[in-house]
Amino acid sequence: MPLPFEKPMDELEARIRDMRAYAEDQHVDLSSEIVALERRLESLTRDTFTNLSRWQRVQVARAPGRPTALDYLGSVVEGFTELHGDRALGDDPALVAGVAKLGEIGVVVLAQQKGRDTKENIHRNFGMAHPSGYRKALRMFDLADKFKLPVLSLVDTPGAYPGIAAEEQGQAWVIAACIQRMSRLRVPAVSVIIGEGGSGGALALAVANRVLILEHAIYSVISPESCAAIRWRDAAEAPSAAEALKLTAEDLLEQGVVDAIVEEPVGGAHKDPAGAIEAVRQAVEAEIEELRRVPSDELARERRERFRRMGRFLEAN
Amino acid sequence: MALERWFRRKRPTRGDDDASPKGLWLKCSGCHAQIYRKDLIANLFVCPECAHHERMPVEARVAMLSDEGTFERWSGRVAPTDALGFVDTEPYVERLEAVQKKSERLDAVVTGAAELDGVPVALAVMDFGFLGGSMGSVVGEEIARVAERAADEARPLISVAASGGARMQEGALSLMQMAKTTVALEALAQRRLPYISVLTDPTTGGVTASFATLGDMVIAEPGALICFAGPRVIQQTIKQDLPEGFQRSEFLLSKGMLDDVVPRAALKARLATLVRLLRAGLDGEPGDGAAPPVPLAREVSLAGAGGAGSGLGSVRGGVRVDADEAARALDAIGAGADDVDGGQGSGDERDDDGNVGEESRSRATSV
Ligand SMILES: [Zn+2]
Numbered sequence: 298m299p300l301p302f303e304k305p306m307d308e309l310e311a312r313i314r315d316m317r318a319y320a321e322d323q324h325v326d327l328s329s330e331i332v333a334l335e336r337r338l339e340s341l342t343r344d345t346f347t348n349l350s351r352w353q354r355v356q357v358a359r360a361p362g363r364p365t366a367l368d369y370l371g372s373v374v375e376g377f378t379e380l381h382g383d384r385a386l387g388d389d390p391a392l393v394a395g396v397a398k399l400g401e402i403g404v405v406v407l408a409q410q411k412g413r414d415t416k417e418n419i420h421r422n423f424g425m426a427h428p429s430g431y432r433k434a435l436r437m438f439d440l441a442d443k444f445k446l447p448v449l450s451l452v453d454t455p456g457a458y459p460g461i462a463a464e465e466q467g468q469a470w471v472i473a474a475c476i477q478r479m480s481r482l483r484v485p486a487v488s489v490i491i492g493e494g495g496s497g498g499a500l501a502l503a504v505a506n507r508v509l510i511l512e513h514a515i516y517s518v519i520s521p522e523s524c525a526a527i528r529w530r531d532a533a534e535a536p537s538a539a540e541a542l543k544l545t546a547e548d549l550l551e552q553g554v555v556d557a558i559v560e561e562p563v564g565g566a567h568k569d570p571a572g573a574i575e576a577v578r579q580a581v582e583a584e585i586e587e588l589r590r591v592p593s594d595e596l597a598r599e600r601r602e603r604f605r606r607m608g609r610f611l612e613a614n
Numbered sequence: 615m616a617l618e619r620w621f622r623r624k625r626p627t628r629g630d631d632d633a634s635p636k637g638l639w640l641k642c643s644g645c646h647a648q649i650y651r652k653d654l655i656a657n658l659f660v661c662p663e664c665a666h667h668e669r670m671p672v673e674a675r676v677a678m679l680s681d682e683g684t685f686e687r688w689s690g691r692v693a694p695t696d697a698l699g700f701v702d703t704e705p706y707v708e709r710l711e712a713v714q715k716k717s718e719r720l721d722a723v724v725t726g727a728a729e730l731d732g733v734p735v736a737l738a739v740m741d742f743g744f745l746g747g748s749m750g751s752v753v754g755e756e757i758a759r760v761a762e763r764a765a766d767e768a769r770p771l772i773s774v775a776a777s778g779g780a781r782m783q784e785g786a787l788s789l790m791q792m793a794k795t796t797v798a799l800e801a802l803a804q805r806r807l808p809y810i811s812v813l814t815d816p817t818t819g820g821v822t823a824s825f826a827t828l829g830d831m832v833i834a835e836p837g838a839l840i841c842f843a844g845p846r847v848i849q850q851t852i853k854q855d856l857p858e859g860f861q862r863s864e865f866l867l868s869k870g871m872l873d874d875v876v877p878r879a880a881l882k883a884r885l886a887t888l889v890r891l892l893r894a895g896l897d898g899e900p901g902d903g904a905a906p907p908v909p910l911a912r913e914v915s916l917a918g919a920g921g922a923g924s925g926l927g928s929v930r931g932g933v934r935v936d937a938d939e940a941a942r943a944l945d946a947i948g949a950g951a952d953d954v955d956g957g958q959g960s961g962d963e964r965d966d967d968g969n970v971g972e973e974s975r976s977r978a979t980s981v
Pocket of ligand 1: 647
């Protein structure tokens with residue numbers, strides 16, 4: 298189903314499809330008309346996507362059909378081997394962990410996985426991890442340090458799960474522990490925000506040397522809906538909240554929260570998953586290639602400094 | 615606008631306090647008993663009837679934890695700025711201005727050096743009355759600085775949290791403070807200096823999920839709401855009733871999340887005991903050269919903060935904290951003790967809490 302602002306493009310696509318079918322059926326040459334329509338489609342898509350409001354960007358970040366973390370893992374790394382369980386309470390399918398090869402280098406991979414359909418969404422808890430998921434991540438950070446495996450994390454979550462068990466099992470505690478443990482890694486760490494970077498639950502996996510974000514992904518302290526409910530006392534004000542929160546890739550680059558933006562194919566990653574996945578693969582490979590030469594002490598120090606600098610304030614003279 | 619609203623809300627209360635004998639009495643938010651204001655203050659804002667721990671003004675907390683005349687304030691050199699131009703039903707700058715005037719503080723935390731039962735320590739005390747104690751760039755920076763300076767001066771750090779979480783008006787920059795405060799604690803860890811975190815009512819969201827739960831020991835006051843997501847958010851998510859005592863200190867103690875729950879009257883002595891014990895290991899006193907100090911970076915990013923020339927003078931409202939906060943002892947607090955209700959009626963609390971998960975909890979109110 299197209300997003301509301303995708304309707305004109307969707308209609309144009311349908312017309313192109315019809316024309317192709319007609320041309321084939323009737324053995325007539327409509328190629329110049331089709332090419333013209335395709336050009337129009339591309340420029341319309343480009344125009345639409347360069348002028349999206351922040352709220353529309355949020356919708357793209359959550360669009361059905363947008364590649365999920367596991368879709369990326371199929372091509373960004375080779376031979377991904379999942380490692381299950383936190384060794385205490387269970388295995389959290391919302392946070393997938395494992396080892397793989399990135400080019401010639403072995404890496405530890407952490408990925409927040411949303412579902413690709415309703416059934417998988419329920420299985421994955423819509424990408425909202427419980428403490429068990431974060432405990433599994435803690436175990437992976439240890440593994441990464443022990444065997445000098447760089448860490449790649451793919452961030453895509455509405456947030457850490459807010460539930461009774463999650464609170465009882467120390468959701469806040471494990472998120473804090475993840476932030477601390479990841480900041481101490483002595484191997485390169487690269488995070489890519491591929492969809493929704495939802496608050497502390499996202500940050501727990503994004504204390505990296507390089508934090509990349511996909512062009513239409515978002516990263517925010519709170520969802521626009523919750524922000525609207527609290528600050529406007531009206532969840533329907535989510536579009537206003539999205540504007541106020543400055544949560545787009547460009548906003549975050551300007552704030553110094555992310556280091557680089559990975560461009561998506563025209564029309565968004567959901568229109569061309571393979572293109573988006575390849576763009577991420579190249580970006581991640583380039584970052585790891587650069588970071589692998591940096592000594593361990595330096596990696597940890599640089600990462601600490603990266604986050605120590607965060608924030609804006611006025612200073613007394 | 616903000617100021618008018620503030621005055622409308624505050625004036626009648628002030629008037630009552632000054633003129634009417636009714637203002638001398640407070641209603642306990644636990645047992646609803648009428649308590650003589652001076653008794654409540656003398657009892658560290660703990661109800662003498664039911665031992666309910668009311669929220670405590672920052673100055674009273676500092677006075678309670680510091681040996682007399684030893685507190686030296688470190689915080690107050692950095693001021694918040696509206697980096698995002700955030701406007702909801704009211705501009706963030708106006709909210710800031712109003713609360714700065716009211717609290718005579720630049721932001722929601724006070725830090726400094728003190729002696730605690732004769733032990734030199736660094737203190738960080740959060741102010742829930744200041745935009746719900748929410749953590750933006752300034753709170754993050756003050757926490758980072760107090761950790762680093764404590765490490766430099768070989769002082770253990772004690773933080774007292776009270777916060778609705780990250781300050782959403784500062785967007786992702788406030789989220790980043792969770793990581794900033796966490797990495798700054800490394801300065802203490804590298805020198806093996808104790809960091810004890812005290813959680814008070816309420817400690818929620820991004821503060822719970824960062825420095826406040828990373829203490830070598832984590833202690834809570836009785837009955838405090840401590841959580842990641844607030845009860846309201848959880849209830850909306852799961853659509854069931856929450857268990858009795860859910861997310862309160864005693865509940866979390868039973869779940870293994872806290873080292874202990876310590877009544878306010880015993881807190882100072884407990885902290886002194888723990889700090890002394892942690893410094894009595896086989897290597898003698900850490901921080902005295904036992905562990906090689908590893909220098910951490912100290913640069914401060916002021917990008918977009920108005921440039922190098924912008925000092926506090928450029929802060930709208932230009933509020934400054936009194937130089938000598940130590941002088942604000944319990945008695946002084948008592949004089950202005952509408953901090954107890956803090957102008958934070960339960961309605962406004964939600965407005966001010968700065969985070970997702972905050973429930974509105976009734977507080978002691980003037981009767
Ligand atoms: Zn009482």
